[in-house]
Amino acid sequence: MKNLPDRYVITIGRTFGSGGRALGRLISERLGISFYDKELLVKAAQKAGYNLEYFEKNDERAPRIVGAIIPFSMGFYPMSWLGDNVNTSDGIYKAQSDFIHELADSEPCVIVGRSADYILRDRPNVVNVFVHAPATDCAKRIIERLESATEAEATALARKSNKLRANFYNFYTDKRWGDASSYHLCIDSSSMPLEEIADFVIEYTRRKLGR
Numbered sequence: 001m002k003n004l005p006d007r008y009v010i011t012i013g014r015t016f017g018s019g020g021r022a023l024g025r026l027i028s029e030r031l032g033i034s035f036y037d038k039e040l041l042v043k044a045a046q047k048a049g050y051n052l053e054y055f056e057k058n059d060e061r062a063p064r065i066v067g068a069i070i071p072f073s074m075g076f077y078p079m080s081w082l083g084d085n086v087n088t089s090d091g092i093y094k095a096q097s098d099f100i101h102e103l104a105d106s107e108p109c110v111i112v113g114r115s116a117d118y119i120l121r122d123r124p125n126v127v128n129v130f131v132h133a134p135a136t137d138c139a140k141r142i143i144e145r146l147e148s149a150t151e152a153e154a155t156a157l158a159r160k161s162n163k164l165r166a167n168f169y170n171f172y173t174d175k176r177w178g179d180a181s182s183y184h185l186c187i188d189s190s191s192m193p194l195e196e197i198a199d200f201v202i203e204y205t206r207r208k209l210g211r
Contacts, residue, residue: 007107008205009103009108009116009126009127010111010126011128012024012113014132017142018131018132020112027201033110034103034108034109035112036110097119125209137189
């Protein structure tokens with residue numbers, strides 16, 4: 001079996017409730033490498049000197065100007081031309097981007113969300129995965145996690161969360177969130193057990209990056 005490089009990154013984009021985070025953790029455990037999701041927020045906030053509560057509140061949310069999300073993409077870190085008219089969402093994105101680059105320089109890892117696939121777009125040792133599932137399957141997973149939510153509430157929460165993630169991704173990149181051309185693999189998590197999907201992604205990673 002081919003050996004993986006000393007440093008590589010598997011990024012996981014995901015629709016809300018699709019199990020992308022659980023898949024990312026499974027992959028990291030099986031490969032014995034670090035996993036970053038909320039952990040990334042804590043470390044990036046600490047390094048940048050941000051208040052963690054504010055950092056979490058604005059996680060994966062596009063900046064708002066005059067109460068409305070700007071409906072166009074300017075590519076990587078586009079906020080400098082806006083000056084003082086924008087809140088610090090761009091600063092949070094910059095802090096996360098810097099930390100993601102540090103991770104890619106220092107260790108193999110799995111990173112969930114935060115447009116990591118785009119941030120690391122110029123690096124060779126990266127595999128980008130997008131996880132999705134039918135709305136009914138996502139709702140079931142959300143209900144299992146929240147327990148008291150109804151199917152209608154779970155579906156509404158997924159719709160709102162996906163809109164926020166799409167706005168964030170589309171604003172900070174020159175790609176479209178969930179578009180197959182942005183990723184190496186797009187996987188329907190309802191098609192097979194997550195354990196099998198994890199094995200599939202690992203095998204793909206070994207074949208793509210192995211040496």
